[in-house]
Amino acid sequence: MGSTAVQKIFDAHTRDKLEGGVRVLSLDAVFCHEITTPIGVNDLAARGLDRVFDPSRIKAVIDHVTPAKDSLTAEQGKTLRDWSRRQGIKDFFDIGRNGVCHAIFPEKGFVRPGYTIIMGDSHTCTHGAFGAFAAGVGTTDLEVGILKGVCAFREAGTIRVQVEGRLRPGVYAKDLILAVIAKLGVDGATDRVLEFGGPVVDALSMEGRMTICNMAVEAGATSGMCAPDMSTVEYLWPFVKDEFKSKEAALAEYSRWKSDPDAAYEKTLSIDASGLEPVATFGYKPDQVKPIRELAGTKVDQVYIGSCTNGRIEDLREAAAVLKGKKIADSLRGIVSPATPAIYEQALKEGIIQIFMEAGFCVTNPTCGACLGMSNGVLASGEVCASTTNRNFNGRMGKGGVVHLMSPASAAAAALAGSIAQSPLYKG
Amino acid sequence: MKTFGGKVLFLDRDDINTDEIIPAKYLTVSSKKALGPHLLEDLKLEGFESSRDIAGAAAVVARANFGCGSSREHAPWALEANGINLVVASGFARIFRQNMFNGGLIAAQLPKEKIDELFSRFAAAGASVALDWARRELVFTGNKGSGELRAGLELGAFDRELVESGGWVDYANAKY
Numbered sequence: 001m002g003s004t005a006v007q008k009i010f011d012a013h014t015r016d017k018l019e020g021g022v023r024v025l026s027l028d029a030v031f032c033h034e035i036t037t038p039i040g041v042n043d044l045a046a047r048g049l050d051r052v053f054d055p056s057r058i059k060a061v062i063d064h065v066t067p068a069k070d071s072l073t074a075e076q077g078k079t080l081r082d083w084s085r086r087q088g089i090k091d092f093f094d095i096g097r098n099g100v101c102h103a104i105f106p107e108k109g110f111v112r113p114g115y116t117i118i119m120g121d122s123h124t125c126t127h128g129a130f131g132a133f134a135a136g137v138g139t140t141d142l143e144v145g146i147l148k149g150v151c152a153f154r155e156a157g158t159i160r161v162q163v164e165g166r167l168r169p170g171v172y173a174k175d176l177i178l179a180v181i182a183k184l185g186v187d188g189a190t191d192r193v194l195e196f197g198g199p200v201v202d203a204l205s206m207e208g209r210m211t212i213c214n215m216a217v218e219a220g221a222t223s224g225m226c227a228p229d230m231s232t233v234e235y236l237w238p239f240v241k242d243e244f245k246s247k248e249a250a251l252a253e254y255s256r257w258k259s260d261p262d263a264a265y266e267k268t269l270s271i272d273a274s275g276l277e278p279v280a281t282f283g284y285k286p287d288q289v290k291p292i293r294e295l296a297g298t299k300v301d302q303v304y305i306g307s308c309t310n311g312r313i314e315d316l317r318e319a320a321a322v323l324k325g326k327k328i329a330d331s332l333r334g335i336v337s338p339a340t341p342a343i344y345e346q347a348l349k350e351g352i353i354q355i356f357m358e359a360g361f362c363v364t365n366p367t368c369g370a371c372l373g374m375s376n377g378v379l380a381s382g383e384v385c386a387s388t389t390n391r392n393f394n395g396r397m398g399k400g401g402v403v404h405l406m407s408p409a410s411a412a413a414a415a416l417a418g419s420i421a422q423s424p425l426y427k428g
Numbered sequence: 429m430k431t432f433g434g435k436v437l438f439l440d441r442d443d444i445n446t447d448e449i450i451p452a453k454y455l456t457v458s459s460k461k462a463l464g465p466h467l468l469e470d471l472k473l474e475g476f477e478s479s480r481d482i483a484g485a486a487a488v489v490a491r492a493n494f495g496c497g498s499s500r501e502h503a504p505w506a507l508e509a510n511g512i513n514l515v516v517a518s519g520f521a522r523i524f525r526q527n528m529f530n531g532g533l534i535a536a537q538l539p540k541e542k543i544d545e546l547f548s549r550f551a552a553a554g555a556s557v558a559l560d561w562a563r564r565e566l567v568f569t570g571n572k573g574s575g576e577l578r579a580g581l582e583l584g585a586f587d588r589e590l591v592e593s594g595g596w597v598d599y600a601n602a603k604y
Contacts, residue, residue, distance in 0.1 A: 015604065020584030024604065035455050036500065042458070049601065065456070072456035079458075122499040122523060138501035138527035144600040152526075152586065152596075186443055187493035191522050220496065222522055284472060285443055372452040372498070393447045393497060395470035 002260025004158040005225055006193045009133040009257065013116045021155040028115040028132075030145040032060040033101050036120030038079035040143040052087045053149035059110050060084045061093040063101050064368045065375045073375075099340025099366040102126040102214060102308035106206070107340055109239030113228035114257040118145050123308050123390065124223075125216045129209035130236070131228035131257045133193070136217060156222050157266035158193045158259070159184075163200035165274030170426025172318065173208035174310060174388065174407035176200070176271070177215045178279050182289035183269060190220035192266060195259060200273040201226055206235040207314040214309045215390050218286040228254040278426050280386070280406035284394045292410055295420045301383040303334045303415040304397075305408050306364075307371045310388035311339030313346050315408040320352040322412035322423055323359040329418030334361035335377045341366060359415070373398045386414035429592050430532050432514045432559040434486025436568070438551040441473050444490055445497035446524060448472065450506040452498070463502055464509030487514040487557045489546055495524025495535075504528050514559065516566065516579075518543040529587050530596040534559075536566060538579050549574055 003011070016024035037060070044050055052058055060080055068074035077094075084092035093104060102123050105111065113131035117124065120142040127134035137151060145151050161180055180194075194216040201209065209226045216224030226232075233240075233250045244250040259265075278292040305311070305319050316338060328334045336356050338344035344366065347353050356363055370377030371389040373396055379385055381400025388411050392403040406414070409423040448471045450463055457463060468478040488494075488507070494517040495503060504527050507515065513533045518540040520528075528535040538546075546555075546568060554571040564581040583591075593599045 018584075018586045020586060022584065022586045038458065039460070043597070047597070047601075070456070072458070075458060076456060120499055120501075122497065124499075136499040136523055138499055138504075138523060138530060140501060140530035140596050141526065144596055147597075148600055148604045150600065150604050154522075186496055187519060187521070190493070190519065220493065220521060372447070374452050374455070391445075391447070391497060393445045394472040395451055396447050399451070399470060 001264050002262040004263040004265065005131060005195060005227065005257055005259045006133055006156055006158055006223070009114055009116060010155065012114065015150050018152070022152055023155060024150050024152045025116050027118060027145055027149050027151055028057065029110055029117045030058050030142070031101060031105055031117065031119035031124065032058065032080065032142070033064055033121060034062045034076040034080040035064045036139050036142060038076050040120070040139040040146065041083045042079065044143055044147060049147055052089070052146050055088040055090070057149065058089050058146060059091040059105055060089055061098050061101050061104060062095065063098055066095050066098055066365070066367050069375045097341060100308045100311055100368050102210070103312055103339035103343065106130065106210065107342055109236060112236070113232060113254040118142065118151050122217045123214050125221060126210050126214040126308055128216070128223045128225035129206060129213040130232055131225060131254065133223050133225070135222050153222065154191060156191060156193045158195050159189055160265040160268040161194055161196045162268055162270045163196065163198040163273050164270065165200060165272045167200060167273050167276065170409060170423050171276050171278055172407040172409065173204055173211040175276055175279050176273060177212040178281065178289045178405065179276055180269070180271065181215060181219045181287050184219040186218065186285050186287045187220040189216065192221055194219065194221040194224045196224060196226050202229065205314060206231055207312045210312070211309055215286070218390060227258040278407060278410050278423055280404045280410060280420060281392045282404065284392060286390070286392055286405060292406065292420060292422050295404065296422060298404070298420040299384060300332055300386045300414050300419055302332060302377065302379060302385045303411050304370050304377055304385055304387040304389065305411050306337030306339060307368065307389040308339065309390045310408050311337060311343070313343050315388065316343065316347050316352050319408040319412040320355040321425060322409050323416065324355050326359055326416050328360040328415040331418045332415065334359065334415045335364060335370060336361050337364045337367055337370070337376065339366050370397060372396060386411045386420060429594065430513050432534060433557050435484050436550070436555045436557050437482060437485035437488050438547060439471070439473060439476070439488055439490040440547055440551060441490060442492040443496055444471065444494050446495055446500050446503040447497055449495065449503040450500065455500060455502055460505040461509050463506040467506040467510050482510055486511050487516065488512055489543070490515065490517045491543060492517065492519045494520050496521040499523045501527045504531055504533055508533060514557070529590040532591055532594040534591060536581050542579050545577060549577065
């Protein structure tokens with residue numbers, strides 16, 4: 001019987017084996033942001049342990065509330081900034097150079113197939129798109145990761161999500177992952193890894209793979225993962241070209257982090273993508289999913305395009321294709337937040353920012369703020385948001401607000417209509 | 429080791445997420461204590477009022493997938509700030525569960541049938557819970573003569589050591 005990708009990664013990183021299937025893993029990277037890190041590093045300092053295991057393996061960004069909105073968030077930014085300087089963390093990204101953590105860290109080339117990565121952020125599972133084991137953790141795990149470069153995990157079984165067929169035009173990675181979560185339920189993958197594969201996943205760009213891995217945690221998964229392939233190598237090539245003679249050599253090396261053909265999956269969920277249509281969530285859980293056509297006409301007060309799920313260049317292109325030459329409804333407001341400065345710049349070059357502005361969108365700097373109701377687009381009570389983010393929890397984007405999760409194309413269609421509407425890019 | 433046991437707060441719902449336990453707008457505070465007044469402020473549960481119902485509770489009993497969503501350890505901190513060191517449920521989200529034990533708190537998973545019985549026998553009149561650590565047992569005692577229910581606590585060695593050592597930072601710093 002062969003091994004799954006996560007078994008291989010665990011075996012290669014095991015620092016200690018504890019009773020009951022708990023492995024203490026050595027970490028290749030620890031990512032930090034200003035919301036969950038400051039209390040941790042202050043606690044380390046208070047314990048007389050103000051140090052880091054390896055400054056080159058720690059990456060830090062201010063992304064949740066940026067620019068700071070008040071004194072408390074200014075203090076959080078300052079704590080992270082001062083700590084990064086004090087500890088010699090060179091890869092620290094402050095305003096002007098900062099972006100949403102799960103967009104900017106891959107973009108900077110900090111993720112590799114086979115890596116173990118933690119961050120004090122549940123959507124860290126995004127980085128599994130590169131064939132890494134990447135998991136969100138709390139502040140205490142983060143503290144220990146920073147101090148010792150280790151983290152404990154229970155051995156994780158793997159659920160294979162096999163996606164056959166082909167996504168129809170106007171149906172995207174976001175629709176796919178919402179359909180998967182609807183099938184699994186919000187705790188259907190708890191303590192497991194979701195491994196996405198099959199021809200549809202193979203055909204997805206790295207951006208699309210990040211979108212699906214990003215939401216693995218919404219089914220309870222520890223990490224989402226995709227097998228490394230030539231798309232992975234192409235994405236990483238600017239960062240690894242000096243390490244390998246050729247892209248083929250890089251692929252050969254990274255391929256050892258793929259599940260074996262006879263790997264023991266706990267179960268396999270097969271999905272025929274050809275049957276998928278654009279979908280959105282309703283209610284307060286991300287597994288409550290319906291076709292857009294069944295929700296059409298639901299009045300929307302705000303459209304938000306951005307986040308670690310759908311704030312990348314492909315997402316902006318997709319929304320712009322719907323918005324081009326049109327105006328958003330007078331009754332609503334549109335907000336777009338390109339997830340990193342590089343994405344923002346690329347969107348400027350391609351004329352996408354102009355399309356958004358001419359349509360009547362507010363273009364904000366890269367930040368997580370609106371997604372979790374912290375800044376840059378908080379909802380009032382009773383308001384409804386069509387959003388490309390990842391959580392429709394009660395009060396998530398603002399107390400009393402309602403969130404419908406959907407693809408950037410569907411969100412753009414809602415912006416034009418003033419209510420949930422089928423994207424014109426979907427032809428049925 | 430922290431102290432466990434006392435009045436039970438029954439939250440009759442699946443999938444209580446960490447945004448409901450402590451909304452993100454309070455994640456800007458720099459002290460764990462400051463989270464206390466905002467515990468469960470956004471919980472969507474008919475008849476529940478956080479300002480009225482939390483006072484005096486030392487344990488929570490809930491249903492499936494407690495603590496799903498955001499990784500924020502502010503959720504266990506907000507519970508602890510209110511004197512709640514023990515959460516009993518039929519299932520937990522991984523990160524929340526680990527955050528509880530990492531801080532020396534207990535996330536006790538019981539079979540669904542036990543949870544059903546706890547709700548049906550005790551939720552209306554209320555109950556208290558005591559922890560018998562030596563026997564790894566939770567002892568629930570219902571108010572108004574509704575009797576007693578014992579439930580075994582199945583914890584791995586790592587979880588037990590975290591509870592006994594008070595948390596993961598000290599444990600890891602000594603060992604790795």
